[in-house]
Structures are given as C-alpha cells and as structure tokens.
Amino acid sequence: MDQVKFAKALADETRQEIMKFLCCEWLSVNDVVDRLQGRVNQPTVSHHLKKLEEAELVHVRQEGRQRFYSLNQEMMSICCGNLMTNYAPEFVDQVIKLREV
Amino acid sequence: MDQVKFAKALADETRQEIMKFLCCEWLSVNDVVDRLQGRVNQPTVSHHLKKLEEAELVHVRQEGRQRFYSLNQEMMSICCGNLMTNYAPEFVDQVIKLREV
C-alpha cells in the first residue's frame, strides 16, 4: 500500500483510538460509538471506518444488520516494515543481523 | 513521541519525498529544493523541514549560512516499533520468537 495513504489513515486521533479498540477484537459500529463515549457520533465513526477500510487496515464482516470490524494487523506490520526499509534502513540491517546470530 | 504527531508528519507526499532525500545523507535546504525540481519553492521546503524537526524526525546541523538536515533513523525506528506494538502485537510476538530461536 502507498506509504502516504497509510500515514494519512493514521493521522487522526479519533481514528487511532478506534484502531486500538479494533486491534484485538471484532466490534460493531455501535460498539465503537459506545466506547468513544459520545466524543463523536455514529456517522463520524462510519466515516473513519471507511477511511480505514480504504487503506485496507481493517477486516470487515457482515452479520445480520451489523457490520463487524477488526484491525488488519498484517497490513499494519507490512506498512511499518516498508517505512522501516525506506526511512530506517540502518536499523533494519540490525534486525537482520540479529536473525543471523 | 506521540503516534498521531508522528503519523501527521508522514502524512504528506512532499514531506515523504524530502525524507527519502534526507534518509542517508546530509542536505542543505537548497539541496532539497533542487532535488524537488521546482515542484515546490524554498519557503515551502522550509515549512516542511520545520514540521519534520518538530517531530524530531530530522537531525539539524548549522554550517556557515547553511543548515544541513538528515533523517533521524533512530526516531523512525522507535516510532515504527511503537506502532507495531500497539497495532500489530501478534506480529511483534513473531519477531520475539524469532530471536529466541
């Protein structure tokens, strides 16, 4: 995925809060709204989830009239790896050497 | 560093282009302007460098009337690591297991 698009997806406090909720469990849209405790409303949450979906940073599963979301940890891992490769190559080298030990 | 601030620093195409230039060498402001080949002008480059500096993503060194910048790979590495820890913990586990082998 495009690195700028990835960074833009993370470049919002509300969105990162949502990502933490979705990191290790499946939540419906309303679950997310509830956890945000009225800080933003349902359409705003849907908006953020769409952004995350466009960046392929979430998995989505429809169940009845609800949609469940969870964080795509693999994509996160890949994108962070790309950032490291491009912007911290010397530190990637260190990790590689670690493996060889 | 704050993860949102980090993401915001990366959430711009021009800024990431500049980061690639600065990744493995020291460049003056004008060097960066030249490499961008007229896509943006000097004040804009200064603006972006300031943002990167505020995010502690660049090292700065004054030399005569020039200011040289280079990418802070260590900070990049730390921030990517934090992202991984928070948003891809299962993959961090894999890396840890790799070390134990």
Next chain:
DNA sequence: TTGACATATCGATGAATATCGATATAATAT
C-alpha cells in the same frame, strides 16, 4: 407490509494545513 434497528451517505460547516510571494533574519564576503 410495516416498523424498528444498524449502518452508510449526503450536504454543510469549520478547522487544519500546503502552498505561495514578499520580506525579515542571519552569516559571510567585499
């Protein structure tokens, strides 16, 4: 089919920000 519920979309608004030209600041050379 009608109503209730869950979510998405739309249009508007305000805030953040990328960009520019003009200019200020700072360092050096003549």
Next chain:
DNA sequence: ATATTATATCGATATTCATCGATATGTCAA
C-alpha cells in the same frame, strides 16, 4: 558599511478533512 547568499517567517489563499444533523439504505421481526 554594504552587498550577497541562505534560510526562516509572515500573511493570504485554496484545499483537505473532521464533524455534524438529516436522511437514505439495508436487514430483520412481527
């Protein structure tokens, strides 16, 4: 001192984007 060079700052503008209320869409139950 004055001119030149390198960079930063300022004020204005345009664009992007987060947020909201209202409403549409879609799903299920009665």
